[in-house]
Amino acid sequence: MQLDLSADQVLIRDAVRDLCAREFGPQASSWDREAVVPRQAVARLAEQGFLGMAIPEDWGGVGYDSRTLLIVLEEIARVSAALAIMIAVHNSVGALPVFRFGTDEQRRRFLPRLVSRELAAFSLSEPGAGSDAGAIEATATRTEQHYVLRGSKNWVTNGEQAGVYLIFARTDKAVGSGGLTAFILERGTPGLVVGKAEDKMGLRGSDTVALSLEEVKVPLDQRLGAEGEGFKIAMSMLDAGRIGVAAQALGVMGAAFEESVRYAQQRRAFGQPIARQQAVQFKLAEMERRIQASRLLIWRAAWLKDTGQPYTREASMAKLYASEAATWVTHQAVQVHGGYGYVKEFAVERYYRDARVMEIYEGTSEIQRLVIARSLLKDGVKV
Amino acid sequence: MNPDILTASAGPSFDLTEDQQAVREMVREFSESEIRPIAAKIDETHEFPLETTKKMAELGLLGMFVSEEYGGAGMDYLSYVIAIEELSRVCASHGVIASVNNSLVCYPIMTYGNEEQKRRYLVPLARGEWIGAYCLTEPNAGSNAANQQTTAVADGDDYVLNGTKLFVTNAGPSDILVVYAATDRALGPKGISAFIVEAATPGVNKGKKEMKLGIHASDTREIAFVNARVPKRNLLGEHNKGYGVALATLGGGRIGIAAQAVGIAQASLEAAVKYAGERRAFDRPIGEFDAIREMLANAAIEVDTARLLTYQAAWLRDQGRPHIKEASLAKWHASESGTRCANWAIQVHGGYGYLTEFSVERYWRDARICEIYEGTTEIQKMVIAAQVLKEHALEA
Numbered sequence: 001m002q003l004d005l006s007a008d009q010v011l012i013r014d015a016v017r018d019l020c021a022r023e024f025g026p027q028a029s030s031w032d033r034e035a036v037v038p039r040q041a042v043a044r045l046a047e048q049g050f051l052g053m054a055i056p057e058d059w060g061g062v063g064y065d066s067r068t069l070l071i072v073l074e075e076i077a078r079v080s081a082a083l084a085i086m087i088a089v090h091n092s093v094g095a096l097p098v099f100r101f102g103t104d105e106q107r108r109r110f111l112p113r114l115v116s117r118e119l120a121a122f123s124l125s126e127p128g129a130g131s132d133a134g135a136i137e138a139t140a141t142r143t144e145q146h147y148v149l150r151g152s153k154n155w156v157t158n159g160e161q162a163g164v165y166l167i168f169a170r171t172d173k174a175v176g177s178g179g180l181t182a183f184i185l186e187r188g189t190p191g192l193v194v195g196k197a198e199d200k201m202g203l204r205g206s207d208t209v210a211l212s213l214e215e216v217k218v219p220l221d222q223r224l225g226a227e228g229e230g231f232k233i234a235m236s237m238l239d240a241g242r243i244g245v246a247a248q249a250l251g252v253m254g255a256a257f258e259e260s261v262r263y264a265q266q267r268r269a270f271g272q273p274i275a276r277q278q279a280v281q282f283k284l285a286e287m288e289r290r291i292q293a294s295r296l297l298i299w300r301a302a303w304l305k306d307t308g309q310p311y312t313r314e315a316s317m318a319k320l321y322a323s324e325a326a327t328w329v330t331h332q333a334v335q336v337h338g339g340y341g342y343v344k345e346f347a348v349e350r351y352y353r354d355a356r357v358m359e360i361y362e363g364t365s366e367i368q369r370l371v372i373a374r375s376l377l378k379d380g381v382k383v
Numbered sequence: 384m385n386p387d388i389l390t391a392s393a394g395p396s397f398d399l400t401e402d403q404q405a406v407r408e409m410v411r412e413f414s415e416s417e418i419r420p421i422a423a424k425i426d427e428t429h430e431f432p433l434e435t436t437k438k439m440a441e442l443g444l445l446g447m448f449v450s451e452e453y454g455g456a457g458m459d460y461l462s463y464v465i466a467i468e469e470l471s472r473v474c475a476s477h478g479v480i481a482s483v484n485n486s487l488v489c490y491p492i493m494t495y496g497n498e499e500q501k502r503r504y505l506v507p508l509a510r511g512e513w514i515g516a517y518c519l520t521e522p523n524a525g526s527n528a529a530n531q532q533t534t535a536v537a538d539g540d541d542y543v544l545n546g547t548k549l550f551v552t553n554a555g556p557s558d559i560l561v562v563y564a565a566t567d568r569a570l571g572p573k574g575i576s577a578f579i580v581e582a583a584t585p586g587v588n589k590g591k592k593e594m595k596l597g598i599h600a601s602d603t604r605e606i607a608f609v610n611a612r613v614p615k616r617n618l619l620g621e622h623n624k625g626y627g628v629a630l631a632t633l634g635g636g637r638i639g640i641a642a643q644a645v646g647i648a649q650a651s652l653e654a655a656v657k658y659a660g661e662r663r664a665f666d667r668p669i670g671e672f673d674a675i676r677e678m679l680a681n682a683a684i685e686v687d688t689a690r691l692l693t694y695q696a697a698w699l700r701d702q703g704r705p706h707i708k709e710a711s712l713a714k715w716h717a718s719e720s721g722t723r724c725a726n727w728a729i730q731v732h733g734g735y736g737y738l739t740e741f742s743v744e745r746y747w748r749d750a751r752i753c754e755i756y757e758g759t760t761e762i763q764k765m766v767i768a769a770q771v772l773k774e775h776a777l778e779a
Contacts (some may be wrong), residue, residue, distance in 0.1 A: 006393035261775040281768035296691035299395040315478030
């Protein structure tokens with residue numbers, strides 16, 4: 001057992017924290033209010049190598065392990081959960097699968113762009129296929145030189161501005177999830193129609209779109225992995241994606257907590273700071289409890305991943321607990337702020353809205369419980 | 384190897400040392416073979432388990448973190464926590480018997496005792512030849528422990544103790560007591576001193592055994608002190624510095640109680656998962672219903688978060704770092720996790736969960752005390768909030 005960050009991790013965390021506080025913090029509210037994608041912030045993060053966190057240095061990335069990557073995501077989420085999800089999706093489920101499952105030729109073609117300037121998007125969900133990924137209907141029909149993709153995709157984070165899309169479609173209609181195949185698509189490919197950004201409750205600074213696949217011709221060499229391997233590729237990314245969301249949740253609740261502690265000491269009622277009231281103190285204590293428990297679950301899952309041990313159950317636990325903790329903590333942060341928590345001048349109402357989606361995307365809470373319970377029943381209780 | 388391993392792994396890691404794993408294996412085997420067969424029976428009879436307590440002593444479980452020089456096992460705090468967890472997984476009464484002797488009796492003597500006190504008292508306590516008990520709580524001093532009514536008045540070579548202590552764990556079999564008393568009542572918490580008292584001292588009167596909701600096999604009594612003469616050489620730590628001894632002791636004790644709760648939560652989860660896989664309803668194992676799965680998944684998260692927070696506190700303590708907040712977080716969280724997991728375990732078992740034949744109702748009764756003793760949940764929240772406000776204090 002060892003719970004200290006490494007010296008490198010401390011340096012990286014402090015650098016990201018400083019960058020976020022100085023450059024992004026002052027703007028995060030306006031990204032939310034105006035639903036503007038923070039391209040400039042992405043470019044700044046790209047300059048520092050944060051688009052290549054999951055890619056080894058040999059391929060132009062910075063080669064962080066999972067724990068370090070999550071520490072970065074947490075820090076970004078402290079100022080903007082929207083920016084954090086863009087970076088998380090790009091690194092964990094956008095660029096990484098290209099490295100992990102791509103041929104050397106695909107790596108050479110796509111990774112240099114992805115580690116330096118272009119965002120990647122991951123497109124699995126459909127209007128009729130969310131939690132049940134086996135129900136995907138988009139098809140990929142093979143011709144001599146191409147696959148022809150047809151169908152509709154939903155909830156594509158980074159979808160408006162991505163340079164590269166990972167798209168999952170069915171090459172075999174007969175065999176459920178075993179008939180899925182992954183493809184790497186370039187932005188601007190004829191027939192890849194990007195819908196307009198969804199108008200969301202939270203994460204308003206991140207672009208979420210629907211994609212329409214209208215007879216998209218995809219060259220054979222842009223298939224990622226083998227035919228029928230798509231579900232495996234998608235699933236192998238999900239666990240890492242889930243701890244990424246957990247880290248995002250951790251960042252948001254950390255920010256909500258700190259602002260609540262500060263406000264509770266400044267705001268006076270009945271002749272003293274409200275921080276002297278037990279009712280308020282207990283909220284702060286409970287925030288601290290949920291934050292620490294979340295952090296330990298996240299670090300444990302990441303440590304398992306980094307040391308090559310199975311971590312599916314633990315990733316689901318981290319994602320489920322941290323997302324629900326974030327909703328709870330941000331809710332209470334609004335409560336501590338009273339009426340001021342309900343107005344946009346204070347950031348806690350944004351945190352509250354942003355946190356809510358974390359119980360939904362990358363596997364709803366219900367799916368996480370299913371994953372955990374199945375694992376318990378199949379493999380038994382650990383320790 | 385995992386292809387995602389990109390750099391030499393560093394930073395937070397959660398593996399246990401070989402010694403820590405060996406402690407878990409040893410205590411689990413002991414608990415399964417020696418305690419499991421009697422756990423339900425001593426719950427029913429309220430009998431203090433003298434035999435297995437003696438065996439715990441032989442295994443070094445009653446003085447785990449005391450150095451070998453003073454008769455202990457010389458283990459780190461995390462090993463101790465693992466041992467309490469494993470004992471409590473089978474029988475929470477055994478967990479608290481060991482926890483009190485280690486955390487509340489050996490610890491303060493080891494830390495504040497002089498050489499003579501350590502030779503005379505710590506060695507037999509750590510070896511488990513003598514059983515220790517801790518006397519702080521009084522009828523009017525529970526959460527507000529500083530409100531001590533028991534007095535210790537200097538008289539010649541002795542202090543004379545008068546007063547009544549409540550809820551003393553291990554009271555019946557105890558040989559040695561660590562007793563707190565007011566040496567200067569006008570000074571409040573700054574007028575309290577700690578004493579090592581031999582239970583056989585005239586004027587030390589153990590009351591009758593309390594009948595409790597749970598942890599039936601742990602022996603809880605009132606102890607009255609009526610002109611009990613304690614030699615001055617048995618003053619533990621400095622005169623009027625006893626409250627500090629009590630607080631420092633409870634800081635570690637809380638981690639022990641957290642570990643006890645983790646063990647109960649673990650046992651509850653194991654029972655629930657096993658039963659959900661076996662019991663059939665509507666033509667399938669009930670574990671196939673989301674309603675049951677939700678309880679199992681929630682319980683698994685409770686167990687893991689409770690364990691992680693508890694190990695975190697123990698790890699900090701082993702590093703010699705501040706851990707007041709983390710000990711309280713662990714104690715609060717784990718104790719509630721224990722209650723919740725035991726409650727779910729009963730629910731998954733349905734009517735059978737309400738029968739003593741299945742152990743989950745015992746887990747439920749045993750878990751409940753963890754939210755109360757060694758600082759109620761409310762006290763833990765006060766401690767945590769005070770630390771949080773200190774850490775985040777606004778600059779003047």
